[in-house]
Amino acid sequence: MSGTTTAASALRRRAAGAGANRWVVLVVLCVSLLLVAVDATVLHVAVPAVTEDLRPGGIALLWIVDVYPLVCASLLILFGTLGDRVGRRRILLLGYALFGVASGVAAFAPSVQVLILARALLGVGGAMIMPATLSILRQVFPDRRERALAIGVWSAVAAVGAAVGPLLGGFLLEHFWWGSVFLVNIPLMLVSLPVGRILLPESTGGRDGPWDVVGALMAAAGLFGVVLGVKRLGGREPVADVFTLAPLVVGAVLLFLFVRRQRRRPYPLVDLRMFARPAFSTAVACIVLAMLALVGLELIAAQYLQLVLGLSPLGTGLRLLPLTVAAMAAGLAGARMLRRFGPRRMVCFGFCLTAAAVLALTGMGGRDDAGLLLLGFVLLGFGLETTLFGAYESMLSEAPAEQAGGAAAIGETSYQLGAGIGIALLGSVMNAAYAPGPASVPGVPEAARASAGHSLGEAYEVAAQLGGGVGGALRRAARDSFVHGLHVTLLVSAGLLLLGAVMALRLPRVMQCEGGGGEVPAPREPERSRVSA
Numbered sequence: 001m002s003g004t005t006t007a008a009s010a011l012r013r014r015a016a017g018a019g020a021n022r023w024v025v026l027v028v029l030c031v032s033l034l035l036v037a038v039d040a041t042v043l044h045v046a047v048p049a050v051t052e053d054l055r056p057g058g059i060a061l062l063w064i065v066d067v068y069p070l071v072c073a074s075l076l077i078l079f080g081t082l083g084d085r086v087g088r089r090r091i092l093l094l095g096y097a098l099f100g101v102a103s104g105v106a107a108f109a110p111s112v113q114v115l116i117l118a119r120a121l122l123g124v125g126g127a128m129i130m131p132a133t134l135s136i137l138r139q140v141f142p143d144r145r146e147r148a149l150a151i152g153v154w155s156a157v158a159a160v161g162a163a164v165g166p167l168l169g170g171f172l173l174e175h176f177w178w179g180s181v182f183l184v185n186i187p188l189m190l191v192s193l194p195v196g197r198i199l200l201p202e203s204t205g206g207r208d209g210p211w212d213v214v215g216a217l218m219a220a221a222g223l224f225g226v227v228l229g230v231k232r233l234g235g236r237e238p239v240a241d242v243f244t245l246a247p248l249v250v251g252a253v254l255l256f257l258f259v260r261r262q263r264r265r266p267y268p269l270v271d272l273r274m275f276a277r278p279a280f281s282t283a284v285a286c287i288v289l290a291m292l293a294l295v296g297l298e299l300i301a302a303q304y305l306q307l308v309l310g311l312s313p314l315g316t317g318l319r320l321l322p323l324t325v326a327a328m329a330a331g332l333a334g335a336r337m338l339r340r341f342g343p344r345r346m347v348c349f350g351f352c353l354t355a356a357a358v359l360a361l362t363g364m365g366g367r368d369d370a371g372l373l374l375l376g377f378v379l380l381g382f383g384l385e386t387t388l389f390g391a392y393e394s395m396l397s398e399a400p401a402e403q404a405g406g407a408a409a410i411g412e413t414s415y416q417l418g419a420g421i422g423i424a425l426l427g428s429v430m431n432a433a434y435a436p437g438p439a440s441v442p443g444v445p446e447a448a449r450a451s452a453g454h455s456l457g458e459a460y461e462v463a464a465q466l467g468g469g470v471g472g473a474l475r476r477a478a479r480d481s482f483v484h485g486l487h488v489t490l491l492v493s494a495g496l497l498l499l500g501a502v503m504a505l506r507l508p509r510v511m512q513c514e515g516g517g518g519e520v521p522a523p524r525e526p527e528r529s530r531v532s533a
Contacts, residue, residue: 022140026150028196029133030157032092035099035185035192036126037161039068042169042181043119049178056112063116066231071123072130073416074224078216080131080409081269085211088132088139089202093193095128100189107179107186118182134396134408139203144397148335151393155385156331159324167317212269218258219269223413225251230417233424270406274399279343280407282506283395284414286347289503290387291418292425293496294354294380300430301361304486307456308479309368322374326381334389343394343507350387351501357383358494362487366479387500394507426489433488437481443470456482 043050043065050056056064083091102125106118137154141147172180229248237244262268275281305316330350337346357379363372392411399407438444438452438459448466452459452474459478463471 022146022150025140025199025201026137026153028192028199029137030154031188031192032096032129032133032196033154034157034161034164035188036129037158038165038168039099039103039122039126039182039185042165043068046169046173046178046181049173050115053178054109054112054115060112060116064112064119067116068119068123068126069416070224070227070231071120072126073227073413073420074220075124075127076131076409076413076416077219077223077270077406078409079128080135080412081216081406082211083128083132083135084204084403084406087202087204088135089196089200091128092132092136092200093196095125095132096189096193096196099125099129100186100193103182103185103189107182109179130412131406131408134411136200136203138396138399138408140201145335145339147397148338148393151396152331152334152389154331155334155389155392156328159327159331159381159385210267212261212265212267215258215261215265215269218254218261222251222254222258225249225254227251227416227420230420230424233428270410271400271403274403274407274410277398278506279394279508280398282503283343283391283398284410286351286391286500286504286507287388287395287411287414288418288421289496289500290351290354290384290391291415292422293358293493293500294384294422300426300486300489303456304364304482307460308366308482319370319373320377323377323381326378327385330382330385331389334386334393337386338390338393342510343390344504344509347387347390347394347504347507348501350383350385350390351497351504352383353379354383354387355494355497355501358490358497362490364486365483390504390507426493429492430485430489433485434478434481437484438474438478441470441474441477444474452478 047061047065050064051061079091079095098121102118102121106115106122109115109118133154137150138147141150168184169181172184225247229244229251232241232244232247233239239245259272262270262272275284302316302320305311305319311319334346341349357376360372360379361376363369364376395411396407434456435453439449441449444452444462444466448462452462456478460475463475463478465471466474
């Protein structure tokens with residue numbers, strides 16, 4: 001029996017990887033992911049140069065930075081499900097081409113409007129590439145143990161891209177103009193396009209019934225509204241502001257109508273029955289909760305390093321580098337941990353380890369404690385990546401093979417929504433804990449007190465303008481209040497992470513896959529025919 005299942009597993013691997021070695025395919029997919037991950041962060045260090053050259057207003061500058069993730073998050077479901085219908089490789093290659101063209105337009109943008117349009121097109125290309133890489137990976141690695149290793153490499157590359165973006169941008173800006181941060185994408189895309197066409201296998205999901213164009217547009221518009229509203233909340237815009245409330249309400253209504261439409265259609269765009277599977281729905285919830293708890297926290301930690309400890313941007317990046325290295329290590333070790341401990345224990349452990357790291361970081365104060373920060377960031381990176389690895393692998397393996405693109409899009413959308421909600425939620429907690437401190441300093445004019453209550457950076461500017469004893473008192477009060485707010489935010493984040501650990505108890509106890517025997521038992525047959533994970 002064991003020999004039969006092993007032979008069947010080998011046959012599936014040969015069929016899935018026909019035309020190219022599956023590990024070579026993984027390399028091509030990882031290059032795609034690296035480009036998208038780098039582009040999501042590389043612009044951050046170029047903002048001052050862009051501001052000096054194009055002179056955008058405050059709102060235009062926000063759109064330059066935010067339009068890429070906003071458009072990308074909105075279109076993930078559309079292009080993920082379209083790839084299931086017309087071909088995942090086809091969508092991926094179109095994404096390559098659009099990404100390259102948009103990079104060229106952005107590099108030589110003569111005006112703010114052209115740069116915003118180019119960044120939006122980059123978001124469209126990213127939305128084509130991201131779900132396609134995961135869904136092709138799902139097809140090329142039908143054996144779950146090999147797929148777990150591939151997802152570990154994939155997630156490690158994502159961590160590298162997020163860290164390399166600012167470093168690469170800083171290097172390019174020292175030697176070239178700001179457009180070079182986009183121009184670097186073009187030669188890589190020129191190589192990826194023909195290589196991907198030759199090496200990547202084409203695959204599709206079910207083609208029964210027409211593709212739901214109306215549903216796809218409803219999902220895109222609904223997600224755009226919700227993500228835009230959440231981003232404005234994260235930017236501390238008032239909830240009652242019409243430009244915040246209207247997108248949230250309209251987006252939520254459209255998403256509600258989208259869900260109702262999918263439930264009624266005989267051939268839905270997204271098979272919502274996937275959420276009836278505890279492993280799938282729990283994995284998606286774990287992704288949202290992990291990002292909700294940590295992305296806003298990372299932004300606040302970066303402010304602490306620069307504004308409280310007085311580190312330079314480069315010094316801040318170097319202090320945060322252990323977090324990325326630990327995340328890479330967790331991604332590469334993820335497959336082995338998943339086989340040994342199973343999804344439930346792995347994700348629970350990741351949440352608990354991350355919560356322990358967050359609680360340890362409450363020891364941060366007004367003085368630099370490099371050892372504590374190193375320990376905290378290493379545990380944070382390893383725990384977060386362990387959690388996300390186990391959740392992503394469980395979600396992708398639980399989804400039917402013909403729905404791989406839609407499942408990957410749901411996972412990426414959950415990631416983006418969790419990050420946006422986390423920035424809004426933890427930012428609000430931080431602001432509520434921080435604002436009373438500067439307001440309590442006597443002798444500060446009312447207008448200056450209000451400005452100082454917005455952020456620590458503004459408080460420092462107000463203190464410098466006031467000068468004297470009042471300015472010094474305001475600076476110390478704001479600094480102490482920021483540290484207090486950081487501690488409160490860390491405690492809230494730890495609570496969310498422990499809630500995630502409890503939620504992860506609904507995940508399967510063991511890693512189920514065919515053809516393994518031994519410590520990884522075979523799964524029960526699902527209710528409907530699908531490629532076994």
